[in-house]
Amino acid sequence: MALYSEKVMDHFYNPRNVGVIENADGVGEVGNAICGDIMKIYLKIDNNVITDVKFETFGCGSAIASSSMATELIKGKPLSEALTLTNKAVAEALDGLPPHKMHCSVLAEEAIKAAVMDYYDKNGISYDRTQFPDCGSCEHCGHCTEG
């Protein structure tokens, strides 16, 4: 389908890092069922480095592809680097997303940040909360009632 780039289709048909990490060090979930997409990222962190990452996604083709690409981009990277990953970088790595699908790359960025925040919270590590998204900042739809 010409709707998506070949790279999006590759990551959709063969998603990398699908699954769950039991006893993950950080877990982030964003989106909601009413909007039609939920992304969940699991991180294994060792010495401030992401040693493993897995994802689960409920959503469209580009949501699954964005999750897959985002996990590839942060795997093996220090937390500080993972936190600089932008949605644009995810979309560019996929050779672009249609304009109305850019939201999927935003979810990927936010899911990673939410997972890192969870790791910080669990380990009593202080951080600047304003640097992290919170549900409600998402302007995707008017259905954000689930939290």
Add this chain to the structure above:
Amino acid sequence: MKVYADNAATTKMSRASIDAMLPYMDEEYGNPSSLHSAGQRAAEALQRARETIAKYLGCDAKEITFTSGGSEADNQAILSAAAAGRKKGKKHIISTAFEHHAVLHTLKKLEKQGFEITLLDVHENGVISPEQVASAIRSDTCLVTVMYANNEIGTVQPIAEIGAVCREKGVLFHTDAVQAAVHVLIDVRKQNIDLLSVSAHKFHGPKGAGALYARKGVILTNVIEGGAQERGKRAGTENIPAIMGMAAAFEESCLAMEENNAKMSAMRDRLIDGLSGIPYSILNGDRFYRLPGIVNFCFEGIEGESLLLLLDQKGIYASSGSACTSGSLDPSHVLLAIGRPHEIAHGSLRLSLSVYNTDEEIDHILKAVPAVVEYLRGMSPLWRDLETGKRKHILK
């Protein structure tokens, strides 16, 4: 194997339809408005096509206006009835919540011009009752417009009964029969229909041709101004090749209606029975008041676009009412109208058949869909929450 199961979107042209078109692109390319014999031969062909369409709708050829398709026919029917109503100070229109956008958006436009629109509830089974129409009609109602059959879930409405109610109360009745034509017996006289729209490409004819039936005495207003074609009611040189293709396709499909419906509904029922076996799924629309070719399911915990892409990879062409496939933020207004919550409506799949589908293709679909649903559920955090009891299942 390639399986085209999106016939509610559009259909393959039949050989008869293509063959009927070809001469009018090649030898007989005259303009029916021309005085010379080439033009007059085209005018005669146009008349034959008009008579054919009229014959299978149960009306006079004079009551048929050719349009560019179903949307234009819907627009013209509604705008005409509204114009007539406005003259009499009647500015109330009754319709349903799950009409095609060609109807709903036209009604929205009229609402901005001061019309009051009542959209009837279509219930969970997607079927309205004539009593609902009767009790919604007011002294200032100028039009009732109810689709013959729904394009997404395939439910068929009690059109003859609604027609009787409207006629008794003296209110114009339009039905968008785009999806129903050639699958239900239409008789505009017996069914008390004043205005009716059809579209060629839904019944194995070409794209770009449609017809509007308007009962004698119902005055049409122009949507397209210009020349005096179509008795001055629809300007623009007639699309003769497409109209000839439409007439041929309509006749072919109407003559074979019983046989085609039997074949299609047998395949449809296999799909319904097979897909009902998927846990936490639901058939959308009444099981029995349904077109022979349309099957629509929701599957909990997954999203429709990814389902379509994976089916496409397996050679199956289908559609979904998910928000992601429409480019809008909300899922299908039809699924919302029958009461499906957003999260369920996002996981919808429409399979629409034609007489060209085969039992082997149904086997392929019945193998592919459960596997794809299971695969997507396997990576869905929503499904995990449903399975672990963190969330409650909405479907059974």
